[in-house]
Structure formats: C-alpha cells, structure tokens
Amino acid sequence: MQDNNNSNQIPNFSKNRYELVFAIFMFTSAFFFYSNPDVKYPEVLYPFLALMIVNFISNRYLKNKIYVNIYFVLSIILINMVLGFLIMNLSGGLASYFWVLLLLPIFTVSMTGITRYFWATSLFIFVGFIMIYLNQSSRDIFSLGIMFIENFIIIGGGYVIYRQVKTRYLLEKEIISKRKEVNDLLAQINLKNSISHMNRPINNTEFMSTAIHDIKNLITIIDLTADLMGRENNENQTDLARIKYASKMAANILSYTLSVTRSDNIEMDVIDINNIINDVNDIVKLEFELNKIKIVINNKLTRSKIMGNKLFLTRAILNILLNSRSAVPKHNGHIEIDLKNDDSNISIVISDNGPGFPKEIIDKIEPYKSTRIKVGGTGLGLFSTYEIVRKLNGSLRIYNNNGAVCEITLPLLKE
Structure with a gap:
C-alpha cells in the first residue's frame, strides 16, 4: 500500500474482471431458468444485461489506473447491490439462486479495507434481504432461516476477505515505516561521510566510538532489510532467520564494545x-x-x-x-x-x-x-x-x- 496525499484515493486492487465473468455466467444461467415459474422471463434478463454493462465499463476504466476514487468504487458497489436485489426479486426472492450476485459488491468493498464502508455495505445488504422477505407472500420460519443463512454467507465471506486485506494493509504500512527508517539511517551515514573531513582531529577512542556507532547503524539496516525480505517473500525463511540472528548478535556485541570505549564503568x-x-x-x-x-x-x-x-x-x-x-x-x-x-x-x-x-x-x-x-x-x-x-x-x-x-x-x- 503506497502513500497517497488524497484521502479519497485508494490503491486499485486488481479484480481481473471477475465481476464481468461472473455476471456473464449468471446471465447464461438465467436464460436456462426461463421455464422456472418463479423466474419472470424475459424481465430478469434486463438487470443482468445492465449488470454486465456496468461491470464491463468499470473494468475498462480501472484497467490502467494505479489509484481510483473511493466514491467511484462505492457507486459501482451500490449499482451492483441494487441490480442484485432486483434480479433476486424477479427470480423467486429468497428462493432465488441469484442471491450469490451480492457477493460481488461485498467482496469489492472488502478489498478496500475501509471499515465504515464495509459495515455500511453489509447493513445495506441485510436491509435489502429484510425488504425481500417482507415482500414475499409467505413469510414463514423456513423463509426467515433462508434469509439469515444467505446473509451469513455473504457478509461472513466478505468479513473474512476484509480482515485479510486489513492485515495486509497494516503490514504494508509497517513495511513503509521500516523502509523510511532504512533510508534515514543511510542518509545519516552518508551525511557523516560527506562532512568527516571537516571535523576536528579526534583520538583513537573517539574514532572507535564513532566507527562502532556507524557500524551499528549499518547492521540495523541489514536487520531491517532482512525483515522486509521476510515479509515480502516467503522463500528462504531459514536463511533470513540466520541473517537476522547474526545481525542482532553483532549489534549486541557492538553495543557492549561501544560502552567499553565510552566509560570505565562495567557491570561486574x-x-x-x-x-x-x-x-x-x-x-x-x-x-x-x-x-x-x-x-x-x-x-x-x-x-x-x-x-x-x-x-x-x-x-x-x-x-x-x-x-x-x-x-x-x-x-x-x-x-x-x-x-x-x-x-x-x-x-x-x-x-x-x-x-x-x-x-x-x-x-x-x-x-x-x-x-x-x-x-x-x-x-x-x-x-x-x-x-x-x-x-x-x-x-x-x-x-x-x-x-x-x-x-x-x-x-x-x-x-
């Protein structure tokens, strides 16, 4: 996750056109369900066609963008939810197989990793299911059970993805922080090197203290880099663990050596x-x-x-x-x-x-x-x-x- 100054912009998570493929699949399914008495045919094909067009246009628009406006994404999510409920209403309500279309908007909002939008979308879907339930002629306990099961699958599945994305975003923020720390340390060392010839003459002990301090910074860079490699690539974890162990041991030894050069007091x-x-x-x-x-x-x-x-x-x-x-x-x-x-x-x-x-x-x-x-x-x-x-x-x-x-x-x- 990269830094971005505009709070309305979010990284463009690659959806690989799964919405469009999914919509085409469901459109084809709707065609074969035309003989089902619960399916209002051909009316049900119109929202399906609209769903395909909306997702095709949005995918074309997002194709080469690194960042996208969150309100554009939310608009697509809202349209997908409205069309999904309309398709359900035209194909048997809670008994419709097309309730799975609502996985599209919940998965999309989950990929943003933004808490308030995830829960707002979940609430919209829950209210939509209640409206379909109340609009049915038979409102028995069986239909109520179906409603809660379908809600649980949709919102629960979305929540799993949301948690994974949230964890990944937090990890990427930590990686950005560590990269900044590495760059700051490198800048500090480069600055010292560039002005070292201007410094006053120092004795051997002072030189050793300064040198060890810079070496500690370099070892910290090694440690942070190994940590970044471990977070970004799951391969060679054993070798990375050895790098981190060795750098930490070296840093500890240098810390003690540094205290020797600076003070006559040693803990005995x-x-x-x-x-x-x-x-x-x-x-x-x-x-x-x-x-x-x-x-x-x-x-x-x-x-x-x-x-x-x-x-x-x-x-x-x-x-x-x-x-x-x-x-x-x-x-x-x-x-x-x-x-x-x-x-x-x-x-x-x-x-x-x-x-x-x-x-x-x-x-x-x-x-x-x-x-x-x-x-x-x-x-x-x-x-x-x-x-x-x-x-x-x-x-x-x-x-x-x-x-x-x-x-x-x-x-x-x-x-």
Missing part, C-alpha cells in the same frame, strides 16, 4: 572462566574445523571464579582467537588455550603456530599497528581486548614463542 558479576572458555569454543569450533585449525584446551584450574562481565570477557578471548585464525598456516593451524591459577590470579594463555607479532608492537599495543595488515585487519580487535581486560582489573601481555602468545591475567574472586 561473579563469572566462571570454565563457562567462558566453553562458550568461546562452541562459537569457533565449526569454523576452525572447516579451516583445519586444531584448538587444544589445557585446563589446570583449581579455582575458576572471578568478578567480571561474561560478554566482555567472551569478546576479548574471541578477538584473540580470531586474530590467531587469520595468522596460522592454512589447513595446519594449531591454537592452544592454557588455563592455570595461583592463590590470587587466573592466567589465560592463548598461543598459536603462526608467524608471531611484529617486534614493533610487542611492547606497545595500539589500535592501528595491525597484526593483520596483509589480510585487511585494522588491529582494533587486539586493542579492544586490551581495553576490556584493563577495565576488568586485569592485564594483557603479548609476546612470541614459536608463534604469537597472548596472556590474560585476571584477579580471582576472594574466598
């Missing part, structure tokens, strides 16, 4: 290092197996609980593992995680069989001295790990020993 809770390592292993296991990277966990912990933040620490360890994944030999990678503790600290040592860290960054971790320059990395992952560990009251040391080694030290929970 009692966490178990064993659970963290197991979670990280579950995340990377499949990808590492596909890339023939072997990961070995040597757990010598006697105590494993610390005060920290589960998502932050998971992100920090994951950054190191992903850095190692990019550095180790293809199809022969080896990564070890050694866990141990003393009376006051836990040590998490992650080592790999890659080329190791460049000498110039061993003693100084900076976000733009990348360990993955050749494959397009920025070094932000290692810097992010350093920031997280520091804010968890721990330390990060990097060195080489037949490959890269990252050692995280965190204070144990006091007993």
Whole structure:
C-alpha cells in the first residue's frame, strides 16, 4: 500500500474482471431458468444485461489506473447491490439462486479495507434481504432461516476477505515505516561521510566510538532489510532467520564494545572462566574445523571464579582467537588455550603456530599497528581486548614463542 496525499484515493486492487465473468455466467444461467415459474422471463434478463454493462465499463476504466476514487468504487458497489436485489426479486426472492450476485459488491468493498464502508455495505445488504422477505407472500420460519443463512454467507465471506486485506494493509504500512527508517539511517551515514573531513582531529577512542556507532547503524539496516525480505517473500525463511540472528548478535556485541570505549564503568558479576572458555569454543569450533585449525584446551584450574562481565570477557578471548585464525598456516593451524591459577590470579594463555607479532608492537599495543595488515585487519580487535581486560582489573601481555602468545591475567574472586 503506497502513500497517497488524497484521502479519497485508494490503491486499485486488481479484480481481473471477475465481476464481468461472473455476471456473464449468471446471465447464461438465467436464460436456462426461463421455464422456472418463479423466474419472470424475459424481465430478469434486463438487470443482468445492465449488470454486465456496468461491470464491463468499470473494468475498462480501472484497467490502467494505479489509484481510483473511493466514491467511484462505492457507486459501482451500490449499482451492483441494487441490480442484485432486483434480479433476486424477479427470480423467486429468497428462493432465488441469484442471491450469490451480492457477493460481488461485498467482496469489492472488502478489498478496500475501509471499515465504515464495509459495515455500511453489509447493513445495506441485510436491509435489502429484510425488504425481500417482507415482500414475499409467505413469510414463514423456513423463509426467515433462508434469509439469515444467505446473509451469513455473504457478509461472513466478505468479513473474512476484509480482515485479510486489513492485515495486509497494516503490514504494508509497517513495511513503509521500516523502509523510511532504512533510508534515514543511510542518509545519516552518508551525511557523516560527506562532512568527516571537516571535523576536528579526534583520538583513537573517539574514532572507535564513532566507527562502532556507524557500524551499528549499518547492521540495523541489514536487520531491517532482512525483515522486509521476510515479509515480502516467503522463500528462504531459514536463511533470513540466520541473517537476522547474526545481525542482532553483532549489534549486541557492538553495543557492549561501544560502552567499553565510552566509560570505565562495567557491570561486574561473579563469572566462571570454565563457562567462558566453553562458550568461546562452541562459537569457533565449526569454523576452525572447516579451516583445519586444531584448538587444544589445557585446563589446570583449581579455582575458576572471578568478578567480571561474561560478554566482555567472551569478546576479548574471541578477538584473540580470531586474530590467531587469520595468522596460522592454512589447513595446519594449531591454537592452544592454557588455563592455570595461583592463590590470587587466573592466567589465560592463548598461543598459536603462526608467524608471531611484529617486534614493533610487542611492547606497545595500539589500535592501528595491525597484526593483520596483509589480510585487511585494522588491529582494533587486539586493542579492544586490551581495553576490556584493563577495565576488568586485569592485564594483557603479548609476546612470541614459536608463534604469537597472548596472556590474560585476571584477579580471582576472594574466598
């Protein structure tokens, strides 16, 4: 459903000429019913002919229009109802088979999705049936029952279509809203890109905060787009679900990372290092197996609980593992995680069989001295790990020993 400034205009729902085909069919039926004593023949053919002409003209008029005037549609509906009741009156009243002609106007008004017009049409049809009932010579309980059954079928069938159309229109409004949100986010990002060269110089942390904020916007666009695809196309629902899940997970991680860069305050809770390592292993296991990277966990912990933040620490360890994944030999990678503790600290040592860290960054971790320059990395992952560990009251040391080694030290929970 598209936006339209004129409130009297509605989208032209394609009727595919079903009114005309239906009217021709009923006209033919009326011809074969000419011997029925209840059918006033040939008088009944005249309103049938009028019905065909009206619907033929209206279909020709609406053929190439995107929007139509609601009052034009209502006029056609009114004419169809009047002709339908006239045909019923000339072919046996409530006993006429031609009561089904009234499905034409009720279905048409239902397709507009406009509540007041649907109920007004329903009321008109109900009153019309009462008038036919009162005009009959025999007004018994059987005829009354027929009247209510025919009303129920016509109005009930129309209501089902009305509800479906109403739901579709509401969905289309939501889609329009989401598209606007996507366009606004894109405009915001494009504006930032166009004026970024005019901004004052900022430090690395401020740059990281801004970059992560823009990445969050882009991920929101991915999420909204996937949602739109899911609403507009029922195919590949599994793949769309994966896209949405991944984008939401990434957005959550970026939200936490953004808070790291903006504040030294992190919500701390009692966490178990064993659970963290197991979670990280579950995340990377499949990808590492596909890339023939072997990961070995040597757990010598006697105590494993610390005060920290589960998502932050998971992100920090994951950054190191992903850095190692990019550095180790293809199809022969080896990564070890050694866990141990003393009376006051836990040590998490992650080592790999890659080329190791460049000498110039061993003693100084900076976000733009990348360990993955050749494959397009920025070094932000290692810097992010350093920031997280520091804010968890721990330390990060990097060195080489037949490959890269990252050692995280965190204070144990006091007993």
